[in-house]
Amino acid sequence: TRIVRVGGAQMGPVARSDTKERTVERLIALLRAAHGRGCELVVFPELALTTFFPRWYAEPGEMDGYFETEMPGPATRPLFEEARRLGVGFYLGYAELSVQAAGARRFNTSILVDGSGVIVGKYRKIHLPGHSDYENERRHQHLEKRYFEVGDTGFRVWDAFGGRVGMAICNDRRWVETYRVMGLQDVEIILIGYNTPAADSLSDEPEELRMFHNHLTMQAGAYQNSTWVVGVAKAGIEDGHRLIGGSAIIAPTGEIVAQASTDADELIVADCDLDRCHYYRANIFNFARHRRPEFYQRIVSQ
Ligand code: ING
Numbered sequence: 001t002r003i004v005r006v007g008g009a010q011m012g013p014v015a016r017s018d019t020k021e022r023t024v025e026r027l028i029a030l031l032r033a034a035h036g037r038g039c040e041l042v043v044f045p046e047l048a049l050t051t052f053f054p055r056w057y058a059e060p061g062e063m064d065g066y067f068e069t070e071m072p073g074p075a076t077r078p079l080f081e082e083a084r085r086l087g088v089g090f091y092l093g094y095a096e097l098s099v100q101a102a103g104a105r106r107f108n109t110s111i112l113v114d115g116s117g118v119i120v121g122k123y124r125k126i127h128l129p130g131h132s133d134y135e136n137e138r139r140h141q142h143l144e145k146r147y148f149e150v151g152d153t154g155f156r157v158w159d160a161f162g163g164r165v166g167m168a169i170c171n172d173r174r175w176v177e178t179y180r181v182m183g184l185q186d187v188e189i190i191l192i193g194y195n196t197p198a199a200d201s202l203s204d205e206p207e208e209l210r211m212f213h214n215h216l217t218m219q220a221g222a223y224q225n226s227t228w229v230v231g232v233a234k235a236g237i238e239d240g241h242r243l244i245g246g247s248a249i250i251a252p253t254g255e256i257v258a259q260a261s262t263d264a265d266e267l268i269v270a271d272c273d274l275d276r277c278h279y280y281r282a283n284i285f286n287f288a289r290h291r292r293p294e295f296y297q298r299i300v301s302q
Pocket of ligand 1: 129171172194197
């Protein structure tokens, strides 16, 4: 067995008026609680430092206060220092402003930090949901295409925490390709932060259906690629807009082994035995023996 004790650090709401410093204090409290439960890896949500600002319409430059130009930066350094002191690694989702020679680039980003506080991996969100311009017919806006570029890192897998660790962000979890591209890199645990509005902006889709789809997509991805999946929400009502909770740790069998029961800051913990990935990967989902890529061309050509 190769046990990694993983903590899913679900967050409750972050209001527009909350400071990054105050929010980082909440992350540190969750990190300490996870350390107290023996976790060596903690997964924080997507855009964990701020409110889910893509619900608001503004000129892109006006939103730069929500972005990080350095990581760690002044607001996040205390988190990195405490994590290193406790020897706990973490996944952190945040808005990245990358200043390059060709100009500023903005991404919805996550990083993987090891137990010594070193950033060992970075992922920039590829599947950006929503739209880029104000759309009157919507009950609320979802402007990720306005504020972020499509990520340029690809879906990668890193050797960390004694196994093969992959990352994705929120909407990525709804696309089968996300999991398979990492499954083909022998991923054993995929970390996914999310901020999912409870209400659809165009239909009366019930909230229960939202939660069903949240778990369905991650459970399917886990089972079909024989990998652990850890999905962690920022949840609750942010300035009147509800985000769903339902953070979960899912085994390679597709079974949920730990699930949040509130919409607040809540830690869920599971012992993830990475060796449990091998049975299905060697048999039912033995990619080399059973997959027939010659019949899949349409997936990558269209
Ligand atoms: N949020 C949502 C998500 O994919 C969404 C957007 C919700 C799209 C429900 C489709 C259906 O969970 C983010 N941030 O991607």
